Amino acid sequence: xxxxxxxxxxxxxxxxxxxxxxxxxxxxxxxxxxxxxxxxxx
Amino acid sequence: xxxxxxxxxxxxxxxxxxxxxxxxxxxxxxxxxxxxxxxxxxxxxxxxxxxxxxxxxxxxxxxxxxxxxxxxxxxxxxxxxxxxxxxxxxxxxxxxxxxxxxxxxxxxxxxxxxxxxxxxxxxxxxxxxxxxxxxxxxxxxxxxxxxxxxxxxxxxxxxxxxxxxxxxxxxxxxxxxxxxxxxxxxxxxxxxxxxxxxxxxxxxxxxxxxxxxxxxxxxxxxxxxxxxxxxxxxxxxxxxxxxxxxxxxxxxxxxxxxxxxxxxxxxxxxxxxxxxxxxxxxxxxxxxxxxxxxxxxxxxxxxxxxxxxxxxxxxxxxxxxxxxxxxxxxxxxxxxxxxxxxxxxxxxxxxxxxxxxxxxxxxxxxxxxxxxxxxxxxxxxxxxxxxxxxxxxxxx
Numbered sequence: 001x002x003x004x005x006x007x008x009x010x011x012x013x014x015x016x017x018x019x020x021x022x023x024x025x026x027x028x029x030x031x032x033x034x035x036x037x038x039x040x041x042x
Numbered sequence: 043x044x045x046x047x048x049x050x051x052x053x054x055x056x057x058x059x060x061x062x063x064x065x066x067x068x069x070x071x072x073x074x075x076x077x078x079x080x081x082x083x084x085x086x087x088x089x090x091x092x093x094x095x096x097x098x099x100x101x102x103x104x105x106x107x108x109x110x111x112x113x114x115x116x117x118x119x120x121x122x123x124x125x126x127x128x129x130x131x132x133x134x135x136x137x138x139x140x141x142x143x144x145x146x147x148x149x150x151x152x153x154x155x156x157x158x159x160x161x162x163x164x165x166x167x168x169x170x171x172x173x174x175x176x177x178x179x180x181x182x183x184x185x186x187x188x189x190x191x192x193x194x195x196x197x198x199x200x201x202x203x204x205x206x207x208x209x210x211x212x213x214x215x216x217x218x219x220x221x222x223x224x225x226x227x228x229x230x231x232x233x234x235x236x237x238x239x240x241x242x243x244x245x246x247x248x249x250x251x252x253x254x255x256x257x258x259x260x261x262x263x264x265x266x267x268x269x270x271x272x273x274x275x276x277x278x279x280x281x282x283x284x285x286x287x288x289x290x291x292x293x294x295x296x297x298x299x300x301x302x303x304x305x306x307x308x309x310x311x312x313x314x315x316x317x318x319x320x321x322x323x324x325x326x327x328x329x330x331x332x333x334x335x336x337x338x339x340x341x342x343x344x345x346x347x348x349x350x351x352x353x354x355x356x357x358x359x360x361x362x363x364x365x366x367x368x369x370x371x372x373x374x375x376x377x378x379x380x381x382x383x384x385x386x387x388x389x390x391x392x393x394x395x396x397x398x399x400x401x402x403x404x405x406x407x408x409x410x411x412x413x414x415x416x417x418x419x420x421x422x423x424x425x426x427x428x429x430x431x432x433x434x435x436x437x438x
Contacts, residue, residue: 018321025314032310036353
């Protein structure tokens with residue numbers, strides 16, 4: 001794990017993780033939306 | 043019971059005793075509440091509360107105000123869905139939701155009178171000084187204005203009940219303006235209640251503290267509003283089914299499925315931003331602590347689980363599951379407000395200095411909720427809340 005010494009290090013660390021999470025969430029939300037609506041009658 | 047009987051307000055079958063279990067229990071709670079009320083206003087806060095300098099806000103704020111305001115969000119959520127987004131199929135849910143919201147906010151203001159040291163000074167922000175840089179000023183202004191909006195929105199029911207057609211038609215013409223005003227005011231003060239805790243970054247545990255707290259509070263209020271509509275509809279159907287007309291009964295299933303679906307989606311979004319909150323503050327390591335476990339109970343047990351259960355309930359058209367999930371979600375919102383306001387607040391204090399409410403504080407909270415239920419029952423059994431008044435059937 002990288003050592004955090006400056007605010008720049010902190011943001012680099014947290015934003016890197018958050019960006020990966022965002023990609024996972026975008027895919028996950030699409031799957032969840034399909035799970036929620038695939039039995040809708042329309 | 044016939045429609046005519048429902049409209050003209052038969053409240054109980056003739057000859058039925060007043061000493062029902064509900065009346066007796068509610069009566070005892072109200073009497074005890076009145077006694078504690080006298081103690082509170084004659085002997086002061088110290089006589090009936092465990093509040094101190096570390097905890098100037100106890101359960102009267104954490105539960106009665108914070109959870110009360112969130113759970114009263116059904117009014118703006120439902121009226122926005124029906125009048126702004128045009129989802130007329132949920133129209134029968136509007137009046138019960140507005141009534142629940144109106145009573146919720148009215149009781150918040152009542153509870154606030156107990157909590158503030160000098161309640162007669164509550165109007166001071168408006169008449170003595172503006173204090174416009176204070177978040178509490180904004181909350182006070184929004185709650186005062188929104189309570190007025192809810193009162194006007196609700197007033198159509200008593201006006202129909204009293205036969206005041208002209209006044210009723212004026213109020214009905216204001217519906218769209220009031221709805222838009224209600225949404226704006228709710229957005230402002232629901233988020234501001236969360237923003238209040240931005241003042242205390244060192245007192246609130248880092249897992250609950252986030253610069254996104256206003257967003258968390260607003261998004262969770264939408265969930266609370268949607269869930270309360272389902273929860274209240276379930277209880278109304280159980281105890282006031284004889285007061286519901288055919289339209290209300292026919293739309294009931296659609297309301298539960300539609301609101302359950304919306305709640306599931308918003309819960310998924312709420313779960314997402316809570317996780318992003320941990321990530322942005324780099325608080326992952328705190329999840330392994332005692333407070334972290336408690337945070338995970340809230341996150342997984344009262345956000346992720348109801349999100350999944352609502353989704354399954356909507357897919358399977360399982361109304362029973364949706365109704366139980368609404369209860370779980372309402373509990374989760376109450377737990378979140380208690381966590382932010384009390385449990386994770388002053389988390390660094392030793393356990394013997396932590397706050398635990400005095401039994402009389404709990405007594406007043408139970409008293410306030412019971413008063414709300416009694417007034418709700420009084421109104422629902424007399425006014426056109428769960429049915430349409432026959433004189434105005436085609437007026438919307």
